[in-house]
Amino acid sequence: MISLHEGKGARVRQPVDRVLALHLKVAGCRPPIWRRLLVRESMWLSRLHDSIQLVFEWFDYQTHAFAFGDLRFGNPLKQEGLIIEDDRDVTLAEMDLEHHPRFVYSYNFDEGWQVEIVVEKPPAPRKGARYPLCAAGERAGPPEDCGGPEAYHDMLACLKEPETDLSREWREWLGPEYDPEACDLEKINQGLRKLGK
Numbered sequence: 001m002i003s004l005h006e007g008k009g010a011r012v013r014q015p016v017d018r019v020l021a022l023h024l025k026v027a028g029c030r031p032p033i034w035r036r037l038l039v040r041e042s043m044w045l046s047r048l049h050d051s052i053q054l055v056f057e058w059f060d061y062q063t064h065a066f067a068f069g070d071l072r073f074g075n076p077l078k079q080e081g082l083i084i085e086d087d088r089d090v091t092l093a094e095m096d097l098e099h100h101p102r103f104v105y106s107y108n109f110d111e112g113w114q115v116e117i118v119v120e121k122p123p124a125p126r127k128g129a130r131y132p133l134c135a136a137g138e139r140a141g142p143p144e145d146c147g148g149p150e151a152y153h154d155m156l157a158c159l160k161e162p163e164t165d166l167s168r169e170w171r172e173w174l175g176p177e178y179d180p181e182a183c184d185l186e187k188i189n190q191g192l193r194k195l196g197k
Helices: 044-055 149-159 165-172 186-194
Strands: 017-027 034-040 065-066 071-073 077-079 082-086 102-107 113-120 134-140
Touching: 034 044, 044 065, 044 071, 044 102, 071 102, 077 113, 149 165
Parallel strands: 071 082
Antiparallel strands: 017 034, 017 113, 034 134, 065 071, 065 102, 077 082, 102 113
């Protein structure tokens, strides 16, 4: 019998690029602000950074770092006792997430934003799905440059008293469309589709 692949050797199967489910929660926020992000394990950490910026509606104005135990990846930095490796040089698959299913993303070091990331049970593959994909979430991300978790909670309290000067100032700064309760998955996923792998 003649093989369709005769003379070409056996067909080599490409390893399956697993999909990971990452639960992202902004630390210190009540009620919780979270997203469930589906990504390929071949995703570069720099691309995960871009995805986190998108899902929480941040603008990448500040420095960032991922912490995997003692390892740090992000904007490269070498100072006394602190080394942050370049996140453009490593993928999620290289981070041994099966043995280290929790890690932290820090953003805007002065304000102290942290996103706690937990690797959840992998989802069943979706035929034709494009990744990254935000599958679920609650509440709008804290506004960029609002002052950190404590200032964010103060901002929310002010917004509940619309007759005050401080509330009006916050509304002017935030814009009329800002709703702290809203999580627009369609808008988030439109942005993620532009990122690609």
